Amino acid sequence: MGIQRRQTRTVRVGEVSIGGGNPIVVQSMTNTPTADVDKTVAQIRQLVNSGCKVVRLAMPDEEAARAVEKIRAQVDIPLVADIHFDYRLALRCVEAGIDKIRINPGNIGAKERVRAVAVACRSRGVAIRIGVNSGSLEREILAKYGAPTAQALVESAQYHIGLLEQFDFTDIVVSLKSSDVATMIEAYELFSERFDYPLHLGVTEAGGERMGLIKSSIGIGSLLAHGIGDTIRVSLTADPVLEGPAAYDILRALGLAGGATVVSCPTCGRTRIDLIGLANRVEQALRAEPMTLKVAVMGCAVNGPGEAREADIGIAGGVGEGLLFKRGKILRKVPQEALFDELMAEIEQMRRERFSE
Numbered sequence: 001m002g003i004q005r006r007q008t009r010t011v012r013v014g015e016v017s018i019g020g021g022n023p024i025v026v027q028s029m030t031n032t033p034t035a036d037v038d039k040t041v042a043q044i045r046q047l048v049n050s051g052c053k054v055v056r057l058a059m060p061d062e063e064a065a066r067a068v069e070k071i072r073a074q075v076d077i078p079l080v081a082d083i084h085f086d087y088r089l090a091l092r093c094v095e096a097g098i099d100k101i102r103i104n105p106g107n108i109g110a111k112e113r114v115r116a117v118a119v120a121c122r123s124r125g126v127a128i129r130i131g132v133n134s135g136s137l138e139r140e141i142l143a144k145y146g147a148p149t150a151q152a153l154v155e156s157a158q159y160h161i162g163l164l165e166q167f168d169f170t171d172i173v174v175s176l177k178s179s180d181v182a183t184m185i186e187a188y189e190l191f192s193e194r195f196d197y198p199l200h201l202g203v204t205e206a207g208g209e210r211m212g213l214i215k216s217s218i219g220i221g222s223l224l225a226h227g228i229g230d231t232i233r234v235s236l237t238a239d240p241v242l243e244g245p246a247a248y249d250i251l252r253a254l255g256l257a258g259g260a261t262v263v264s265c266p267t268c269g270r271t272r273i274d275l276i277g278l279a280n281r282v283e284q285a286l287r288a289e290p291m292t293l294k295v296a297v298m299g300c301a302v303n304g305p306g307e308a309r310e311a312d313i314g315i316a317g318g319v320g321e322g323l324l325f326k327r328g329k330i331l332r333k334v335p336q337e338a339l340f341d342e343l344m345a346e347i348e349q350m351r352r353e354r355f356s357e
């Protein structure tokens with residue numbers, strides 16, 4: 001059964017639409033010094049190649065903000081400026097052609113400053129993400145709840161939203177990140193019961209490559225499975241180029257993005273072919289597969305033929321050989337050494353058929 005997505009407003013970020021039932025947008029963030037234009041542009045290009053549709057840049061100071069115009073001129077992807085406290089950096093980035101700013105209006109001081117940012121953003125069609133984070137909640141809200149609970153995160157978001165709405169600014173995306181997965185899930189659920197602003201999902205400070213992906217899969221994945229979420233970022237303490245593919249793996253696991261999914265068994269005492277090696281090769285070869293495809297790589301005849309038949313194409317292993325299935329039918333028996341090549345040749349054939357239709 002498909003996932004029923006919750007209805008949210010649509011917010012434009014450059015050429016990309018977030019929310020309103022549009023495909024879930026994968027984003028990431030550079031970790032080069034933003035002021036170093038060459039390095040930042042090179043990394044943005046890597047992120048684009050890894051599948052990101054929106055890229056965020058840290059904007060710690062004037063020097064970084066001055067680089068935005070030069071960066072903007074060299075890449076097409078929508079760019080987001082990540083700003084804390086200094087509203088002048090926001091104004092400068094809007095002028096330099098940024099597509100979205102991440103700023104919490106409650107942290108920039110006087111009402112006049114909030115108004116200036118709202119007016120500038122509206123005049124250039126720039127969206128604002130309110131990024132509530134468990135590590136930087138307002139003191140009064142933290143005192144009221146005693147801890148960065150889900151309710152506290154939602155109240156903080158409501159406060160920041162109110163500040164922008166009083167200037168009729170509603171091109172808002174919201175995130176409610178917590179390093180605690182259960183809190184993050186609860187906060188997004190609570191928020192989506194009350195508001196229809198599109199949601200940027202993420203587990204903050206999720207950890208290294210392995211644990212970060214596990215926490216993100218649980219947090220982001222649980223929400224997506226319940227139809228919540230319009231754009232996602234998998235935060236990893238690792239090379240940012242790993243974040244996009246990880247985000248797509250989460251989306252694919254839920255049937256929310258195209259590409260290939262590989263169904264493979266864990267192997268057991270019945271396995272008589274090198275299934276682990278074969279499954280890894282197949283998964284690697286289909287990482288960037290443009291065609292939506294389910295491929296089964298199964299060890300034996302117990303669950304093998306069933307899964308292989310359910311898939312678009314598949315293998316059920318035997319003793320030193322395997323049965324090749326395609327669209328529910330047995331094609332032929334193939335010796336173990338030829339299984340990978342023959343499977344790939346069949347997939348190539350499917351690709352030709354699908355893309356010539």
Ligand code: SF4
Nearest residue numbers: 265267268299300302
């Ligand atoms: Fe074992 Fe066969 Fe199941 Fe694979 S499909 S785990 S080989 S019983």
